[in-house]
Amino acid sequence: MAVKGLGQIDQEYDGSNLKVGILHARWNKEVIDALVEGAQKRLLELKVKPENIIIESVPGSYELPFASAAMIKKHKLDVVIPIGVLIKGSTMHFEYICDAVSKALMDLQFKIGVPVIFGVLTCMTEEQAQARAGLIPGKMHNHGEDWGACAVETALKWSP
């Protein structure tokens, strides 16, 4: 169960009229799959209909911003959850992608007027990523669940 106080949902929202996109990168599959599953689980718990959870993928996190914009338009989404896992390597590639993707996803929601949840793990190690996907027992909860809850709350509370 998620640790109380870490941005926890403030009430049980009814997501039954929402259309939600989950767009995931295909790097670090084991962690990605757990995060996607966690987001889906929470969306269903908050009454989002299974047929209104649209799941698509992109090669890597760098493609998330462009494809998120396209997915919102293609499926007329109320909110999108881009999910990626970036793990530091031996070059500066990690820093450049993290910075570019986080800024682009933030800007996108203002440009397009649809909430874009930040579902990108930017980790120094594989273990950090696994922990945040709930894959290490007793360590951390699955952050994908937080993103699902955040998506429903934000879409219901703040969408224009």
Ligand SMILES: O=c1[nH]c(NC[C@H](O)[C@H](O)[C@H](O)CO)c([N+](=O)[O-])c(=O)[nH]1
């Ligand atoms: O999602 C990821 N993409 C990664 N690279 C691919 C990148 O996102 C693009 O798909 C690629 O550069 C083509 O545009 C990663 N690394 O390079 O380490 C990574 O850790 N995670």
